[in-house]
Amino acid sequence: MYSSPGRPRLAPGGALSLIIGLVLVWQSGTTRADLSFDGKNRFIMTGQRMAVTLANDGSTAALAEVSLNWGEPESEKSQPLPLAISKPLLRIDASKKANVEVFYQGTGLPTDRESYLLLSVLDVPLAAKTPHTMTVALRHRFKLLYRPALKSTLDEAMAGLSWAMQQETEGRLIADNPSPYYLTLSDIEATGSNGQRCDQPIEHLMLPPFSRQPLDIPSCQPASLRYQIVSDAGNLRPYGATLSTDKKSHGSAQF
Secondary structure: OOOOOOHHHHHOOOOOOOOEEEEOOOOOEEOOOOOEEOOOOEEEEOOOOEEEEEEOOOOOOOOEEEEEEEEOHHHHHHHOEEEEOOEEEEEEEEOOEEEEEEEEEOOOOOOOOEEEEEEEEEEEOOOOOOOOOOOEEEEEEEEEEEEEOOOOHHHHHHHHEEEEOOOOOEEEEEEEEEEOOOOOEEEEEEEEEEOOOOOOOOOEEEOOOOOOEEOOOOOOOOEEEEEEEOOOOOEEEEEEEEEOOOOEEEEEOOO
């Protein structure tokens, strides 16, 4: 359901951090989408506890199942999750709100970089009143980034992102994120020296901290880039970069 940073072209959904999946529970042609999240599409956790507000916008009570998992698949095999949910299962009355807290035990996550997790909320449907029907539930997945006290800011991390052409392979770009932040990019559009767009924009790319990511632009040798970076609030900030074959190019904000 979520995208691996190593497969940028396969990730649907653009730059949004909210990932919605369908779960077949009983039998019906209806879906349930009464839960909302106060306009949030991502969460930034900076201490040992954080509250998440769930709202039931429907006319009947809702049952929500809340869980937390590693965002990086390989992390699941390396260590247990050092966080917990206060209410893994909760009932929310019609037109009411409820808070779920995320707790961090204080150790187990890196202190020099962000950690990427997925907060999952399943809107559990009521039992079907009509036999031989199917009810389709919605599972919402949100990026949750745990952010320790870091010396640099996210704005500095955005400005520090650099690009370089790989001389050994024509049409290959290297995105370099030297910061301790996860950077989520959207709509990366490469343009050739003739001003023509090289290929379809790359919809989504998530760069882990202190990482370098190759991007293949097979249709031409790009001369410039336009892209957007997702802010903490989930907004898109436009950037651009002029590419050079002999040095790194840093992106600059576009207004």
